[in-house]
Amino acid sequence: MNQIIQIDKxxxxxxxxxxxxxxxxxxxxxxxITLIEDIGQGHKLALQxxxxxxxxxxxxxxxxxxxxxxxxxxxxHSHNLKTNLDGILEYSYNKQESSVFSSYSExxxxxxxxxxxxxxxxxxxxxxxxxxxVNKIAEKVAAKANALFENKCDGxxxxxxxxxxxxxxxxxxxxxxILRNLVxxxxxxxxxxxxxxxENNNIKEFKKVLGTKENKRVxxxxxxxxxxxxxxxxxxxxxxxxxxxxxxxxxxxxxxxxIGLKCGGSDGLSGITANPLLGTISNKIIDGGGSSILSEVPxxxxxxxxxxxxxxxxxxxxxxxxLINNFKKYFKKYNQVVYENPSPGNKDxxxxxxxxxxxxxxxxxxxxxxxxxxxxxxxxxxxxLNLLNGPGNDIVAVTNLAAAGxxxxxxxxxxxxxxxxxxxxxxxxxxxxxxxxxxxWIDFNxxxxxxxxxxxxxxxxxxDCIMSIAxxxxxxxxQNDYREIAIFxxxxxx
Numbered sequence: 001m002n003q004i005i006q007i008d009k010x011x012x013x014x015x016x017x018x019x020x021x022x023x024x025x026x027x028x029x030x031x032x033i034t035l036i037e038d039i040g041q042g043h044k045l046a047l048q049x050x051x052x053x054x055x056x057x058x059x060x061x062x063x064x065x066x067x068x069x070x071x072x073x074x075x076x077h078s079h080n081l082k083t084n085l086d087g088i089l090e091y092s093y094n095k096q097e098s099s100v101f102s103s104y105s106e107x108x109x110x111x112x113x114x115x116x117x118x119x120x121x122x123x124x125x126x127x128x129x130x131x132x133x134v135n136k137i138a139e140k141v142a143a144k145a146n147a148l149f150e151n152k153c154d155g156x157x158x159x160x161x162x163x164x165x166x167x168x169x170x171x172x173x174x175x176x177x178i179l180r181n182l183v184x185x186x187x188x189x190x191x192x193x194x195x196x197x198x199e200n201n202n203i204k205e206f207k208k209v210l211g212t213k214e215n216k217r218v219x220x221x222x223x224x225x226x227x228x229x230x231x232x233x234x235x236x237x238x239x240x241x242x243x244x245x246x247x248x249x250x251x252x253x254x255x256x257x258x259i260g261l262k263c264g265g266s267d268g269l270s271g272i273t274a275n276p277l278l279g280t281i282s283n284k285i286i287d288g289g290g291s292s293i294l295s296e297v298p299x300x301x302x303x304x305x306x307x308x309x310x311x312x313x314x315x316x317x318x319x320x321x322x323l324i325n326n327f328k329k330y331f332k333k334y335n336q337v338v339y340e341n342p343s344p345g346n347k348d349x350x351x352x353x354x355x356x357x358x359x360x361x362x363x364x365x366x367x368x369x370x371x372x373x374x375x376x377x378x379x380x381x382x383x384x385l386n387l388l389n390g391p392g393n394d395i396v397a398v399t400n401l402a403a404a405g406x407x408x409x410x411x412x413x414x415x416x417x418x419x420x421x422x423x424x425x426x427x428x429x430x431x432x433x434x435x436x437x438x439x440x441w442i443d444f445n446x447x448x449x450x451x452x453x454x455x456x457x458x459x460x461x462x463x464d465c466i467m468s469i470a471x472x473x474x475x476x477x478x479q480n481d482y483r484e485i486a487i488f489x490x491x492x493x494x
Contacts, residue, residue: 271360
């Protein structure tokens, strides 16, 4: 097994595929390198002497500049490398043609075809709260209903959140849009909208956001208007469970599938193994007629031109420019630097600068054209790779991806996380050690890519896994009942 990897021939650093000790002699291409110090797994080592102020190259692109002289065989990290990022930039459109498979449409899964033409991969009943005041009521109701109506659906689920009242402007609209999209999500075979009665987002106002179209699979209950809200909720849930009990799975194609692409707790191997694996999967699903969604805008900083140059046309290019620069303005509005990232865990795993992190993160999007840019709370309408406005925070981003229409989220991690969202959240480890130690978190191991496994073989194996999950096999987050939501907030709370 190789001990280090040089990702691009232009790179002046390599990445350790396992912990390496000082004095180890390595060979890469025709070079022999003696390590000056210990190098941790996922961390970078200099392949040549790097002068102070020189650009450090990884993925064939600058990830920052050296702040002191770096010797060949030396660790390259926060003590001697600094980001190049700073402020708003101007961009030009240099269209890069993407390679396209001839076809990839033979994959099928068994899903639930909905009346609006969408397809769900679960047939759950969701309790959607208009306001955080009814969170505990919803939790009690869900627990009772799951015991009473077992096997009539894939589960009765509620998602607690603190909003729906005391919000102004965009924050209030964000809450309504995310909750609306969850009510209309195809993984929910039926929905109970549970309100309090006096909140800003009361049921009467929320119905305006939902639209006027009647839907027998959506029921409403205002808690202040009834004597026993729990008993009333159970009556409505019984009616909904009788409806979902009649639903059955049918054969569906990749055209019916939208995946969300997410990473969290990344390490230095994420951009080499797990994220490129997702990029390959994204390509396959798009080539089969489906869609994928890439979000986490701050983790595009430093790699944004990679996405801009894959814009389908100049209109999409301009939207990507606005996406990036508007999020930078959001940072500046609060006097925050745009490169206050990576996290401590990222750094422990070998990621040094935001460019380093972003160039690895964007690998999840594969190399197909970017066809559309969505605002926070928007839904996918265009087949292909969509960029979605929103932060990188794991729970907020997972919720955002699900609300945009993803029926399943592929979540890569190098450090590990148990988090799960409203839809099946598949955890993919960047390294085998994590997969072995956190078997109760990790659904699929991409670490084999550093151990001789071929990407073509692994991606087909992972597609098998995805199709099984889409057909009903539960992810670990579902088995563990780790499911939650969070809604983006930027403003005043009354």
